[in-house]
Amino acid sequence: MRLCVCFVLLSIILCASADSAIARGGRFVWDALGGAKDMYRAYQDMREANYKGADKYFHARGNYDAARRGPGGAWAAKVISDAREKWQSDVSGRGAEDTRADQEANEWGRNGGDPNRYRPAGLPSKY
DSSP: OHHHHHHHHHHHHHHHHSOOHHHHHHHHHHHHHHHHHHHHHHHHHHHHHOOTTOHHHHHHHHHHHHHTTOHHHHHHHHHHHHHHHHHIIIIIOOOHHHHHHHHHHHHHHHTTOOGGGGOOTTOOTTO
16 A cells, blocks of 8 residues: 555656656747747847948847747747748748848857857847
8 A cells, every 4th residue: 555655656756847848838839929029129120220230130149049048949930930921922022032042141140159150240239
């Protein structure tokens, strides 16, 4: 009987501390929402800065900040970046070369690369 009680208690402890699928899913969603917020903040900063040549920096920074949150943040950054570039290449007519360069900066940031690689000289330190 004692062994059975010990086994039940051990099972309860292990189940309570296990990383459940529901907890992982909730964390993914939470990270994705935070990642979308990071992307929006980088976009707002880019608009506010209105600094020539800073576009790639803000692409890299938004993706970098989002991806640091975890898989959900990286997923959100990829979805948002791809959608923006699809729209930009289809509607705005900025060209395939600009889209390719933006995607390079997006991937650089999402993969943990320092966004300052794309930082233009003279961009205010606020950003």
